Amino acid sequence: MYTFAFEKLEVWQLSRQFVAKIYKVTADFPDEEKFGLVSQIRRAAVSIPSNLAEGNARLLKDDKARFFQISYSSLMEVVNQLIISLDLGFINE
Template sequence: MHRFRDLEIWKKSREFCSKIYSTTSKFPESEKFGITNQLRRAAVSIPSNIAEGSSRKSNKDFSRFLQITLGSAYEIETQLLISYDLSFINKEELDSLSKELEAIIKMTSKFNSTLK
């Protein structure tokens, strides 16, 4: 078992989640149940799956949750690009969030490779 609160990927993904909430709070009200909800759910999924996976008794089980985490991260990447295409975020916001997300993806992938 791992202590998720000590994991840097959990800390960074939690901060990233807050940024997604802040960013999507500026989206049109008509998107409340659309891309706003999708982005927020995927963002919450990242630290949540890290935490849940850390409670598993085997590294194999934890690794499966980290794979789900990566899936959520790539979902967010797509949704951020769509948000940019729809002019909900500007290029600067897209680049900043994408850079943070890329760092989380790399950290998660590297950590996952140590579990195998």
């Protein structure tokens, strides 16, 4: 049973799972990255389902599209940060 309409979105459900995976992966990063890359990756990941939820609540199509685009942009931010993490040896493929 769903309380909010956005909970029915498959993309929102998948993004929640993605956030959980990001938190698990970044838990093993070096301590000195706790307030750097780890914080940045986690905030960007959380932004994905957050913007999907907010966009889904908007009444105008343009507003919805704007928030969905922000969500996608946050996903690309996380992808970039994971590539950097790979380059730095914090994660493997």
